[in-house]
Amino acid sequence: MADVTPSTSKKKSAKAKPAPKRKAEAPEAKTNGNSTDATGLRTKTDRPLTSSRQDLALDPSTKISSSDVCVFYGDKQALFDVNLDILSNHVTALIGPSGCGKSTYLRCLNRMNDVIDIARVTGNIIVDGIDIYDPDVDVVELRARVGMVFQKPNPFPKSIYENVAYGPRIHGLASSKSDMDEIVENSLKRAGLWKEVHDRLHEPGTGLSGGQQQRLCIARAIAISPSVILMDEPCSALDPIATAIVEELIEELRENYTIVIVTHSMQQAARVSQRTAYFHLGYLVEYGETDQIFQAPRDERTQNYITGRIG
Numbered sequence: 001m002a003d004v005t006p007s008t009s010k011k012k013s014a015k016a017k018p019a020p021k022r023k024a025e026a027p028e029a030k031t032n033g034n035s036t037d038a039t040g041l042r043t044k045t046d047r048p049l050t051s052s053r054q055d056l057a058l059d060p061s062t063k064i065s066s067s068d069v070c071v072f073y074g075d076k077q078a079l080f081d082v083n084l085d086i087l088s089n090h091v092t093a094l095i096g097p098s099g100c101g102k103s104t105y106l107r108c109l110n111r112m113n114d115v116i117d118i119a120r121v122t123g124n125i126i127v128d129g130i131d132i133y134d135p136d137v138d139v140v141e142l143r144a145r146v147g148m149v150f151q152k153p154n155p156f157p158k159s160i161y162e163n164v165a166y167g168p169r170i171h172g173l174a175s176s177k178s179d180m181d182e183i184v185e186n187s188l189k190r191a192g193l194w195k196e197v198h199d200r201l202h203e204p205g206t207g208l209s210g211g212q213q214q215r216l217c218i219a220r221a222i223a224i225s226p227s228v229i230l231m232d233e234p235c236s237a238l239d240p241i242a243t244a245i246v247e248e249l250i251e252e253l254r255e256n257y258t259i260v261i262v263t264h265s266m267q268q269a270a271r272v273s274q275r276t277a278y279f280h281l282g283y284l285v286e287y288g289e290t291d292q293i294f295q296a297p298r299d300e301r302t303q304n305y306i307t308g309r310i311g
């Protein structure tokens with residue numbers, strides 16, 4: 001189990017300890033000694049992947065595998081030994097009472113906890129066969145592969161066009177103006193916003209309605225071609241109509257992306273997800289098919305939460 005302190009991992013030498021035994025190993029998913037894995041997540045150096053990291057190869061249907069993940073804020077432990085495999089092209093809902101660690105866990109998946117000075121993460125998180133807390137992983141690239149949409153729509157104070165073009169520009173994804181126009185148009189189309197904004201692309205993104213702003217943030221996230229999208233209560237600031245549009249969009253996006261969504265709405269979790277994880281006081285209590293979690297929960301704490309007795 002690698003013990004990694006994200007905010008200081010560059011200063012301390014985070015040693016790769018022997019990898020834990022993985023559940024299922026798919027030979028075709030194994031790395032081949034190049035620094036690029038099958039789905040494109042690269043390490044910062046060109047050095048071949050070590051044998052311990054080859055052992056981390058995943059079942060192809062597992063996109064993200066977490067083992068024994070603990071998070072501490074200073075002395076306080078917020079997550080306890082979370083073991084959770086997230087499947088490709090599935091929507092996975094994270095539910096549970098306020099303060100149970102949903103956002104903390106979500107932030108582990110693209111190392112957003114690195115930006116919190118007192119946060120410390122231990123355990124392993126493997127995305128596409130790469131240990132994302134390995135000190136050689138380029139965090140900027142990781143966050144491009146594992147994008148995030150926040151609770152409150154947060155467009156940049158720039159035009160609609162620039163909001164979407166920003167990421168592709170810094171990642172060098174467009175070689176010409178027409179390339180960039182195409183990326184912007186396609187991203188806005190995939191986010192279901194193009195029809196509403198195609199004739200006002202150079203107006204400020206902040207001038208859009210809340211629901212439009214959230215779809216703009218989704219367009220911004222998908223413009224850099226992530227393979228995973230993390231969403232932390234993406235609809236909590238939206239009205240029911242905008243929520244329905246975003247939920248429909250999540251269903252469409254699942255074809256091409258793996259989505260992890262935190263929600264306080266049980267109805268939303270039931271509508272949009274195929275898998276649900278129930279967290280309680282920092283523990284992952286139950287994880288399974290969404291229908292099973294809602295119709296036949298195995299743990300009493302899950303049962304109490306979904307029937308409104310706690311939370």
Ligand SMILES: Nc1ncnc2c1ncn2[C@@H]1O[C@H](COP(=O)(O)OP(=O)(O)OP(=O)(O)O)[C@@H](O)[C@H]1O
Pocket residue numbers: 073078096097098099100101102103104105116118
């Ligand atoms: N930046 C931080 N510094 C210190 N403690 C934190 C920080 N962020 C979260 N915590 C603590 O970690 C625990 C889990 O918080 P987290 O935000 O992950 O919960 P949550 O399940 O997302 O809650 P909510 O549903 O209210 O958003 C809480 O006890 C919280 O107080």
Ligand SMILES: [Mg+2]
Pocket residue numbers: 102103104232262
């Ligand atoms: Mg939260």
